[in-house]
Amino acid sequence: MTHKERAKEVRKILSMTPDQVIKAAKGQLVVFDTLDEVYDYLAEEMVNEFAKAAKGKKIVSFIMPVGPTQPYRLMAEKINMRQISLKNVRFFFMDEYVDDEKDELIPMTNPLSFRGQIGPLLFNRIRPDLLMPKSQIIFPTPENIKDLPKMIKDAGGIEVCYGGIGIHGHVAFNEPGPGVAESNPRILDINEFTRTIDATRHPGVGGNLENFPRRAITMGMKQCIEARKILIMTRNESTAFNWANTIIRIAALGKPGDDYPVTHMRNHKSLRIVTDRNTLKTPKFNI
Secondary structure (H helix, E strand, O other): OOHHHHHHHHHHHHOOOHHHHHHHOOOOEEEEOOHHHHHHHHHHHHHHHHHHHHHOOOOEEEEEOOOOOHHHHHHHHHHHHHOOOOOOEEEEEOEEEEOOOOOOEOOOOOOOOHHHHHHHHOHHHOOHHHOOOHHHEEOOOOOOOOOHHHHHHHOOOEEEEEEEOOOOOOEOOEOOOOOHHHOOOEEEEOOHHHHHHHHHHOOOOOOOOOOOOOEEEEOOHHHHHOOOEEEEEOOOOOOOOOOOHHHHHHHHHOOOEOOEHHHHHOOOOOEEEEEEHHHHOOOOOOO
16 A cells, blocks of 8 residues: 555544444444553453463463553452463463664563563462463564464464554554565564654653664564454553554554554454544544
């Protein structure tokens, strides 16, 4: 899709009211009044899937993000309260930053490290007797990157791919580019749009673009799309910083194209995109 065609499409979908967008999305868009409701919905959906796995006889695999982070506290509380065992659950985490020069994983002590964040966010909050073995917690690494597709296939595929949507439509770190829908796990350059937003949004970083990572390792878009179910979300987080109003509409209604990778999920038979009313509101200016 050319830039001119996409620009015309975006102006059209930004002129629609939220209710018109919801209707046009034909059931794929789930909208709540508040972000608290969004986060509780996401946590509940994940925990329900884990509870189903606990009742079965096989290990069920999920693609998991580290962000959005807010549902994880709720998830841990629900798991502990309902005493849901995660022994039959396997997490394939989406991505991690790598060193700009060596393509090695950034250390877990780095405040940006997803591996470093997930313990305090989730695993440290869950009763140890309910946790899955560490072998069932898998991050992409330079060592396993080529093996991940086969690991997922041998595990029976992915039950649900969870994730967020970036400003340029990336899911995991699958940035815009030719053939992105068929991409496999890899190390890549992070889009400058993504870096700018992340350096601005990440608490305590202060917009430090010079030292924000330029490279990342990611699960492929192919593995995300091949999941039996997809549940993705985006949100503004505040009423003042409304960066996500456009991408939520592109994700829900945009024509599939490599310029916004999330649009390639549109034809999935079991896709849900979740957001809140603030993020779905019609922007004040349609430039």
